[in-house]
Amino acid sequence: MNESFSDVAAGLAAVRARMVAAARAAGRPVGDVTLVAVSKTHPEAAVRAAVAGGQMVFGENRVQEAAGKFAGVRVAAPGVRLHLIGGLQTNKADDAVRIADVIESLDRPKLADAIAAAADRAGRLPDLLVQVNIGDEAQKSGVPLDAADGFIRGCRARFGEKLRGLMCIPPAGEDPAPYFRALAAMGEAHGLAWLSMGMSGDFETAIRLGATHVRVGSAIFGARAKT
Numbered sequence: 001m002n003e004s005f006s007d008v009a010a011g012l013a014a015v016r017a018r019m020v021a022a023a024r025a026a027g028r029p030v031g032d033v034t035l036v037a038v039s040k041t042h043p044e045a046a047v048r049a050a051v052a053g054g055q056m057v058f059g060e061n062r063v064q065e066a067a068g069k070f071a072g073v074r075v076a077a078p079g080v081r082l083h084l085i086g087g088l089q090t091n092k093a094d095d096a097v098r099i100a101d102v103i104e105s106l107d108r109p110k111l112a113d114a115i116a117a118a119a120d121r122a123g124r125l126p127d128l129l130v131q132v133n134i135g136d137e138a139q140k141s142g143v144p145l146d147a148a149d150g151f152i153r154g155c156r157a158r159f160g161e162k163l164r165g166l167m168c169i170p171p172a173g174e175d176p177a178p179y180f181r182a183l184a185a186m187g188e189a190h191g192l193a194w195l196s197m198g199m200s201g202d203f204e205t206a207i208r209l210g211a212t213h214v215r216v217g218s219a220i221f222g223a224r225a226k227t
């Protein structure tokens with residue numbers, strides 16, 4: 001792992017520089033792309049090092065891990081924003097709605113029901129992204145392609161403006177560009193502004209193809225321990 005202050009600061013600086021270059025090459029304002037620093041598996045100290053380096057938006061894939069890690073961080077840095085990016089079980093919806101600023105993994109009607117009910121109880125509704133199984137892969141989370149349009153329309157009707165956009169993880173080991181293009185087209189067809197796409201290995205391609213949010217972990221924090 002790679003979580004000393006200077007390593008995290010250097011990782012952040014390198015990723016930011018690559019984002020600037022990618023945005024410039026695409027003729028896009030750099031400010032149009034938000035870096036979501038994915039801190040899953042890395043300790044609170046790594047998050048604090050990133051905050052010290054000016055990073056305020058983080059991504060985590062497990063609700064319990066995020067709750068423990070960010071409670072103290074948020075006291076110290078109230079402006080920190082947390083995106084939940086992992087597959088979400090309905091029985092975690094209450095905690096998710098309480099701690100998340102953005103839930104990026106809304107991918108099925110039962111989860112939409114659970115989030116709506118949890119939001120009623122909590123009196124707060126995070127921003128929401130529909131995760132699309134853009135490569136139509138078996139065993140992968142995300143709404144299947146043939147159900148995506150209907151599900152997105154239903155979420156828009158139910159959640160209104162809180163449905164901000166779409167998220168995807170393209171198939172591993174393939175050129176991600178066609179998948180990023182397909183997600184961008186789907187977002188445009190539905191009039192949705194946010195596109196969360198691109199990770200450490202492909203965020204420049206994603207920025208070229210319209211990403212508004214890139215989710216970058218290992219290029220900032222170093223390799224994750226195998227779990």
Ligand SMILES: *Cc1c(COP(=O)(O)O)cnc(C)c1O
Nearest residue numbers: 038061085199200215216217218
């Ligand atoms: C872990 C993860 C990332 C970050 O992956 P890196 O390759 O480390 O940048 C992005 N998105 C999701 C959904 C993840 O689970």
